[in-house]
Amino acid sequence: MPERTTIPRAEALSGWRRSSHSNSDGGSCVEVVDAHxxxxxxxxxxxxxxxxxxxxxxxxxxxxxxxxSGALGG
Structure with missing residues (x-):
């Protein structure tokens, strides 16, 4: 499997969860699907x-x- 692929219409997937670092203000967030x-x-x-x-x-x-771990800086 390549390191990454794309899914053109991501809303078709179910089970999205928001990053635990997200807040309710609608800031920059990612969502993931577990066990896909x-x-x-x-x-x-x-x-x-x-x-x-x-x-x-x-x-x-x-x-x-x-x-x-903070290895990426920031």
Whole structure:
């Protein structure tokens, strides 16, 4: 499987959940679908009818781990 693919109409998927770092003010957020057979679909919460990127699970896990540890700076 490539490192990422796209789903053109992401709203067709069910089970989206918002990042735990999101707030109720509608700021910049991502949503993901857990346990999807193609990998980890990720979309912009402000554009639910737009496309989603689908990342291979190991790559997504490495990214989330790096963000949580502060390894990506910021």
């Amino acid at each position: 057979p193609a990998g980890v679909p990720v979309r912009d919460s402000k554009v639910p009818d737009g496309p989603a990127l689908v990342f291979a699970a190991p790559g997504w896990t490495a990214f989330v781990t790096a963000v949580r």
